[in-house]
Amino acid sequence: MSHSKVTMEVGNDGVAVITISNPPVNALAIPIIDGLKEKFAEATGRNDVKAIVLTGKGGRFSGGFDINVFTKVHGTGDVSVMPDVSVDLVTNAVEGSLLVCTSQALTGLLCYGSFKGTQRLPRLVGLSKAIEVMLSSKPIMSEEGKKLGLIDALVPSKELLKVSREWALDMAEGRKPWLRSLHRTDKIGSLSEAREVLRMARLQAKKTAPNLPQHQVCLDVIEEGIVHGGYSGVLKEAKVFKEIVLSDTSRGLVHVFLAQRATSKVPNVTDVGLKPRQVKKVAIIGGGLMGSGIATALIVNNIFVVLKEVNSEYLLKGIKTVEANVRGLANRGKMTKDKAEKALSMLKGVLDYSEFKDVDMVIEAVVENVALKQKIFSEIEKACPPHCILATNTSTIDLNLIGEKMNSQDRLIGAHFFSPAHLMPLLEIVRTQKTSPQIILDLMTVGKVIKKVPVVVGNCTGFAVxxxxxxxxxxxxxxxxxxxxxxxxxxxxxxxxxxxxxxxxxxxxxxxxxxxxxxxxxxxxxxxxxxxxxxxxxxxxxxxxxxxxxxxxxxxxxxxxxxxxxxxxxxxxxxxxxxxxxxxxxxxxxxxxxxxxxxxxxxxxxxxxxxxxxxxxxxxxxxxxxxxxxxxxxxxxxxxxxxxxxxxxxxxxxxxxxxxxxxxxxxxxxxxxxxxxxxxxxxxxxxxxxxxxxx
Structure with missing residues (x-):
């Protein structure tokens, strides 16, 4: 069978380049895995192929396993629909491997247990680090991956394929050593040391994730491989994965993942041919806890912010809160210090509406007082350009009350952030019966730019959440x-x-x-x-x-x-x-x-x-x-x-x-x-x- 999403080209150097092409992230869907098996079998059966390079089209190797497969398993209870790759894609075809990445690459353990990650990762980066990565699901940046031994070489993106071919050929012809990670033990330590690390990890997992059975199962599988060898660990990994994939925990996590994707589809907004307008400058009224948090979320994502307060004392306090938020992100390694300084340069404090004449959006974030909010929206409607989005961060008040004295109620929308606004991932977008679809689409786009998950809801007291x-x-x-x-x-x-x-x-x-x-x-x-x-x-x-x-x-x-x-x-x-x-x-x-x-x-x-x-x-x-x-x-x-x-x-x-x-x-x-x-x-x-x- 031909698999058009997996292609193979064999060069004059004898290197077969197998390429995954499954936009947008080259996810490993079942047809892709079947295609890989086919191409690996073809490559190993050809006399002119000395080595194999596996890559992904568009500069991305693979963004992970296609989660939709899990929904079929959950719907039918039949785990046989999962691809069986408990043994190598082609048995004995790959005797050794190298990982070559660009400096922008992120690497992580695929959640799909049957890909042997639980056995290979501890042998490549050490047991403690592997457990940390697996139980937290945090990716490893390329530089760290190189230091740990997970990545063999970092190269510029333009040279990635060229260097990969050279290294593959060098390994095939004996100029570089064969690396068989499944059989390595040098980074595991003694059996007693490994068991102590696993014991401590189990205690920590029981404390921090008592309701997540996959954590303890993962540690059991790792221990199996350490005690009885990598191949035994691989077999247990495949067996327990097919059991745990049917658990309520698996069903819940898969549901939330797919549900989050679905929030981007809003009838009569995202399906009517509208294009989002770019929002470059936002005014925020109120520099308290919420206003300063919203300002932080915007400036760290390169959106200029005008922060308005009623007096100099409150304004200075609001600006200092934003500065503390941004520097806190930098201190925790969420952004570089240079980026933090650049973000702070995109904040301007004001005491009147003079800077509102060219803003693309206003977000009101004052106390929950209907009369005050009505006054503010009556004022900003006159101070802002006609294309400007007029948003309120109210958490409870009916938007029809807030906009009662406005003339252009089609521009009124709720932008309900959750505290702390620069950290919490949800943006509840509240529409009234009069809110323009264009305004809704624009705010959804802003939400995605500032790395929030926008959920569009209707207007009522308290909204949805x-x-x-x-x-x-x-x-x-x-x-x-x-x-x-x-x-x-x-x-x-x-x-x-x-x-x-x-x-x-x-x-x-x-x-x-x-x-x-x-x-x-x-x-x-x-x-x-x-x-x-x-x-x-x-x-x-x-x-x-x-x-x-x-x-x-x-x-x-x-x-x-x-x-x-x-x-x-x-x-x-x-x-x-x-x-x-x-x-x-x-x-x-x-x-x-x-x-x-x-x-x-x-x-x-x-x-x-x-x-x-x-x-x-x-x-x-x-x-x-x-x-x-x-x-x-x-x-x-x-x-x-x-x-x-x-x-x-x-x-x-x-x-x-x-x-x-x-x-x-x-x-x-x-x-x-x-x-x-x-x-x-x-x-x-x-x-x-x-x-x-x-x-």
Missing amino acids: NRTFFPYTQGSHLLVSLGVDAYRIDRVICNFGFPLGPFQLQDLAGYGVAFAVGQEYAKAFSDRIFKSPLLELLAKDGRNGKNNGKGYYIYEKGSKPKPDPSVLSIIEESRRLTNIMPGGKPISVTDREVLEMILFPVVNEACRVLDEGVVVRASDLDVASVLGMSFPSYRGGIVFWADMVGANHVYRSLKKWSEMYGSFYKPSKFLEERAMKGIPLSAPATSSASTKSRL
Whole structure:
């Protein structure tokens, strides 16, 4: 069979150059692997071929394995569709190998276990470094790869093929040594040393990734190869991979990966022939935590920023925050110091609108006050050119309220960043019924330029992400009012996979934000909120979380947060005021029930968001929950996880709790209908539902 995406040319020097051509990243799809087998077999069967060079078209070798293959496995449960490459592409065809790269190359361990990465990498770079790379999935820069021994030579891109041919021929004709990485042991150390390294790695993996079985499996496979030899490790690698690829963890991670790709497709925006306009200069109004973070994200990606504040004191504080953000990135190795200085040169502070006359976009990032925002948008509409995008970073307020006094409401859009804005990867793009498709496309493009994942959502209080998760905080407060220990709740949520529990998260955000946002939700969703006096009591006690070092936890410099025993009396006072404990006694619940009583109301609100057409597709909400709210990615996102749990179980649990504890837990009609009919929550909306879309 001929495989047009894998070609071979044999030169007069006797070197066969096999080239992968599978744009855009030369992914190793099944047809590519079959083509490689065919070409390797052909090359080894020819008398005029002395050596083989494997490369990729367009200056890129391969960007990894085609993830779509996993969806076929997950859909059918049949692992036989995976290509079998547990032995070399052609048995005994490749007796030795060299890796030649350009200085811009990135190398990493392919997640696909059957390519022998678990056996070769430790033998090339040493056991400790190999484990670090495999468990973190971080790529190795070319210079580091050369020092470690992973890469044999670094050459300019123009000379890559020429040098590769020369080295391959030198190795074939004995002028360079044959390198058989699968049989090397010189970088492994003694067996006792290797086992100690693996023991420590297992303890670390258990601590940092307790819910990720692939980490422990990876270490088991590495140990198999060290104890019984590389070939034995290869066989075990192939066997366990076919087992773990069917796990819920695999399903969740693959779903999030593909769902993230899908966010770039927005009906009537990306499919109507529009071309994005270039955004070169952005004005930001407000230099607080969010404004300075957004400014940082823009300037480090070569977009000029004008930062406006109301007085010199606030402006200087905002500029210093941006400087600290940029230098922090440089100190952590995320950018060079030269690039950091260049980025800071693209920031200008102002106290009026004089610099707004030629900006391509304005992002308002002031406090959550409707009247103030209305005033600002009325002013900037006059100060900015007619093509300018007028964006607000509000996290909660209905955009129609903000734009009420504007004339050009087609330019109004939400650009909701998540804190810290220069680090968090999600950009929630909020459109109204009047927002121009061109404006939406332009902001999506800006999001990609500054390395965010843009998710387009409809307009409502809280939009998609914060609205879906408002029951998260309220559910945790309800449980505390029912007598459940707050610190236990944090532990349960962290054990599930969130980086922080709800109470530590409140401490981190500060209570002022929670008060402001809570008022908006109380107005919009009065039929299903739970109002707790706890935050108000904490504030009266002089607490504001991490901002002043006192909240549910005590925050001391250089130490981890510690539970504050003195909070317990405040919690007891809150319980007395709410007075909802049955018979005045704390309820008895398992850890699983604690988790479900907090997350099932979130699923319930997600159902309402889906029913109202606030998101394009259910998977957009999964991506947003992972990237914006730190929902564990290996669980696939909030809707995917709910489907794994089962809509019927979610519905029946909420119905039971609503009868016991009130309307906060009342199941939505969407959830009830899906549960009764056995339809997944993620299934596309019916035609009747789509007529009320907010998109």
